[in-house]
Amino acid sequence: MVQPLPSGYFFDPADPRAPTSDQWARMTPAERARVVDMLPAEVPLELMPPEGDAHRKAKRDALDALDGFFRRAARKIYLSSELGVYYPGEARFAPDLLAVLDVALHDRMKWVVDDEGKGLDLVIEVHVAGDRAKDEQGNVERYARLGIREYFFFDRARLRLHGYRLPAVQEGDPSRPRVYQRIVPQAGRFASEVLGLDLLLDGSRLRFFAGNAPLEDADEMIARLGGMLDDVIARQEEAQHLAEELAAQLDRERRLLDEERRLLDEERRLREDVERQLAEARAEIERLKVR
CATH class of the missing domain: 3.90.1570.10 (tt1808, chain A)
Known part of the structure; x- marks a missing residue:
């Protein structure tokens, strides 16, 4: 059904058209809004x-x-x-x-x-x-x-x-x-x-x-960003691998240091024992001399 509107404008559903500029100028804001909704x-x-x-x-x-x-x-x-x-x-x-x-x-x-x-x-x-x-x-x-x-x-x-x-x-x-x-x-x-x-x-x-x-375009951007993400992930994995290797190396060095400290402590105890034994021997020799 053709629906009449003010200002000489007719809306035809079979051929919907906007009003002419003259018709639009004569319309109230409410009429214009109605026309826009109808299109x-x-x-x-x-x-x-x-x-x-x-x-x-x-x-x-x-x-x-x-x-x-x-x-x-x-x-x-x-x-x-x-x-x-x-x-x-x-x-x-x-x-x-x-x-x-x-x-x-x-x-x-x-x-x-x-x-x-x-x-x-x-x-x-x-x-x-x-x-x-x-x-x-x-x-x-x-x-x-x-x-x-x-x-x-x-x-x-x-x-x-x-x-x-x-x-x-x-x-x-x-x-x-x-x-x-x-x-x-x-x-x-x-x-x-x-x-x-x-x-x-x-x-x-x-x-x-x-x-x-x-x-x-979107596909190219996705592909490029996907490549960048792959690079970031690869670098992260490489960094993680290096960090693990460094941690292992530090652990080895820590164990070597611990072993070195143990050997030094052992050497110190041996030296103290030898010095103690020497001191006791000297004291015994002096005691024997006195006799």
Whole structure:
């Protein structure tokens, strides 16, 4: 059932859309909150068709690498994957990966542009199977029109990477048609102004670089930390072995010292006995002389 709301906005469950910016401006805070609650968080299958493990892993690895890097750098960038996005009056979509600068970093079920106060800054789509034209052509036009600053398309099937950016003069002027310009790679690297990182293909993987340092995904970080832990354990075991050897050596030296003290005591007692016997012999000789 279509549910009417004030300000001329209608919610259609079959095609849920956020209000236009004019409708949003005429709404009360309570009406806005009601609209946001009504917009579904779940995304239908046609917006996120299953493309197998290659698609899932590419998205997961990219999100893990970026999330870990920006948390360590304490940089305020909101990242998400397959989040329902609602631009004013537009059909919803769910990017494989999205990034938004300088917003609150908390968990979300959806992104409603007017409610958040800004749109997306970057989108990355990964294509493995299905409709390539949607990512390669349709999204290039759509994301530019919506004012999304950067768009990267990782064609996992063909092992190609494409980057697009809005010219600066178009970003702040909604009256001008927004059209992406291609990002020209340098030595295979595509520079992202939004992320402050470079993107490139490393075999069949999408990699991010901060300068010359590659960002690690979760599996790589676990493997590296696991290797470091193994090294620490090995050094601990070696240190324990050395400590045991040292303790054994100290025990041997202690026993030798004890034996040396016993021999010295024995020698001292023998010497005292000899001196006593000599003294007694001398005394006996003197006594005999007197006779």
